[in-house]
Amino acid sequence: xxxxxxxxxxxxxxxxxxxxxxxxxxxxxxxxxxxxxxxxxxxxxxxxxxxxxxxxxxxxxxxxxxxxxxxxxxxxxxxxxxxxxxxxxxxxxxxxxxxxxxxxxxxxxxxxxxxxxxxxxxxxxxxxxxxxxxxxxxxxxxxxxxxxxxxxxxxxxxxxxxxxxxxxxxxxxxxxxxxxxxxxxxxxxxxxxxxxxxxxxxxxxxxxxxxxxxxxxxxxxxxxxx
Amino acid sequence: xxxxxxxxxxxxxxxxxxxxxxxxxxxxxxxxxxxxxxxxxxxxxxxxxxxxxxxxxxxxxxxxxxxxxxxxxxxxxxxxxxxxxxxxxxxxxxxxxxxxxxxxxxxxxxxxxxxxxxxxxxxxxxxxxxxxxxxxxxxxxxxxxxxxxxxxxxxxxxxxxxxxxxxxxxxxxxxxxxxxxxxxxxxxxxxxxxxxxxxxxxxxxxxxxxxxxxxxxxxxxxxxxx
DNA sequence: ATACCATTCAAACGTTCGTTTGAACTTGGA
DNA sequence: TCCAAGTTCAAACGAACGTTTGAATGGTAT
Numbered sequence: 008x009x010x011x012x013x014x015x016x017x018x019x020x021x022x023x024x025x026x027x028x029x030x031x032x033x034x035x036x037x038x039x040x041x042x043x044x045x046x047x048x049x050x051x052x053x054x055x056x057x058x059x060x061x062x063x064x065x066x067x068x069x070x071x072x073x074x075x076x077x078x079x080x081x082x083x084x085x086x087x088x089x090x091x092x093x094x095x096x097x098x099x100x101x102x103x104x105x106x107x108x109x110x111x112x113x114x115x116x117x118x119x120x121x122x123x124x125x126x127x128x129x130x131x132x133x134x135x136x137x138x139x140x141x142x143x144x145x146x147x148x149x150x151x152x153x154x155x156x157x158x159x160x161x162x163x164x165x166x167x168x169x170x171x172x173x174x175x176x177x178x179x180x181x182x183x184x185x186x187x188x189x190x191x192x193x194x195x196x197x198x199x200x201x202x203x204x205x206x207x208x209x210x211x212x213x214x215x216x217x218x219x220x221x222x223x224x225x226x227x228x229x230x231x232x233x
Numbered sequence: 234x235x236x237x238x239x240x241x242x243x244x245x246x247x248x249x250x251x252x253x254x255x256x257x258x259x260x261x262x263x264x265x266x267x268x269x270x271x272x273x274x275x276x277x278x279x280x281x282x283x284x285x286x287x288x289x290x291x292x293x294x295x296x297x298x299x300x301x302x303x304x305x306x307x308x309x310x311x312x313x314x315x316x317x318x319x320x321x322x323x324x325x326x327x328x329x330x331x332x333x334x335x336x337x338x339x340x341x342x343x344x345x346x347x348x349x350x351x352x353x354x355x356x357x358x359x360x361x362x363x364x365x366x367x368x369x370x371x372x373x374x375x376x377x378x379x380x381x382x383x384x385x386x387x388x389x390x391x392x393x394x395x396x397x398x399x400x401x402x403x404x405x406x407x408x409x410x411x412x413x414x415x416x417x418x419x420x421x422x423x424x425x426x427x428x429x430x431x432x433x434x435x436x437x438x439x440x441x442x443x444x445x446x447x448x449x450x451x452x453x454x455x456x457x458x459x
Numbered sequence: 460a461t462a463c464c465a466t467t468c469a470a471a472c473g474t475t476c477g478t479t480t481g482a483a484c485t486t487g488g489a
Numbered sequence: 490t491c492c493a494a495g496t497t498c499a500a501a502c503g504a505a506c507g508t509t510t511g512a513a514t515g516g517t518a519t
Binding site: 248279280281282283286287 | 496
């Protein structure tokens with residue numbers, strides 16, 4: 008990317024891409040601190056110094072891993088919302104949920120594992136101890152989040168804004184845990200493993216659950232304290 | 234605790250307790266790998282070698298942190314379920330949910346921060362990269378989980394077992410994310426910070442959301458594929 | 460051919476990690 | 490009083506970490 012503005016067309020970022028792919032997988036498997044630069048560069052089949060050369064530091068690599076996928080994904084989420092609103096439909100809560108959830112699950116199916124690794128990494132990162140990472144994720148999510156919040160407010164005019172914020176948090180939690188825990192945690196026995204990879208079925212289940220939770224009856228319309 | 238079977242009554246495990254408390258807080262703040270033995274022992278005001286002397290290793294300390302709180306908490310969950318069943322009430326899904334959720338939130342309120350640290354640490358650990366930790370948590374949860382699954386099956390006889398397992402997963406995800414993210418992630422703007430610490434209010438909100446999701450209507454009673 | 464620049468490479472940097480060591484200290488029972 | 494066991498302590502261990510360095514390499518335009 009130096010010298011002339013439009014440049015080589017052959018492998019412009021081959022090494023970068025290999026590093027990002029390896030990082031995605033290893034960060035998912037072992038965490039950000041648990042995955043070392045030596046593991047990472049060995050898996051990517053590049054020199055140890057390549058990460059620092061192309062990204063500057065390990066932290067910058069982590070940021071690049073998120074930016075590569077999160078920006079397009081949230082843009083797609085916003086576009087999905089635009090499409091619904093442009094269709095003139097009544098903008099049901101369930102349709103909004105499906106637009107948001109679907110974009111995550113779509114990524115699980117394609118990219119022969121690449122997107123799946125990232126989705127599971129992402130699910131884990133919402134509860135990441137490292138503050139800079141949480142801040143980064145929050146920034147990358149902010150625009151799409153604002154749009155969806157506004158959409159829910161219009162679809163549910165009778166819901167108090169404060170209650171809506173809570174329920175969006177709950178929904179987000181369900182999604183992120185489900186993505187992170189897919190074939191990872193097995194707290195409840197009896198899961199059919201083959202189902203876990205069927206994104207369409209999972210989308211239906213998740214949407215039904217979340218839509219019911221979001222539109223649950225309000226018990227205490229103006230509750231203040233005990 | 235060697236020598237005679239019943240022993241000193243003064244500070245039987247003072248150092249151990251101080252280490253566990255410090256570990257709980259630092260693991261929550263920085264993660265298991267991010268919190269070093271030197272930070273940890275400095276915060277506990279004990280010698281660096283004390284952890285290895287009393288627990289054997291850092292991994293054994295992590296396990297001890299979980300066992301100290303998780304065993305009593307899940308025992309309390311089981312007891313809460315026993316109490317509901319003994320009362321002769323009709324065993325509503327909402328009551329079961331409230332018993333499970335309430336036990337987590339109860340711990341947030343008391344212990345002037347001690348329990349709260351653990352609850353948030355726990356929320357993060359469900360998506361922990363380290364496999365031994367996930368396995369340990371699964372083991373410690375298994376007995377209570379079996380009881381609750383059976384209770385839900387009786388309270389919702391019309392629900393297919395497979396669907397129930399999924400919805401329990403969703404519920405667990407919502408709870409764990411909510412606990413971990415309390416005043417941590419601020420993905421959606423507009424949260425009232427003071428509310429985040431009111432466990433009673435949070436319990437009501439969570440229970441309403443989860444009960445609605447759990448009992449959501451079944452769209453595809455015997456759905457197989459697309 | 461030659462000069463140039465981006466990239467790759469092996470080697471080493473200093474730091475921090477979890478753990479171990481062996482001596483000092485405290486304490487309760489013969 | 491003295492011993493022995495439990496505990497604390499300062500110091501050091503080797504290993505692994507992220508990063509830096511400076512020379513070799515490869516392709517492109519002059």
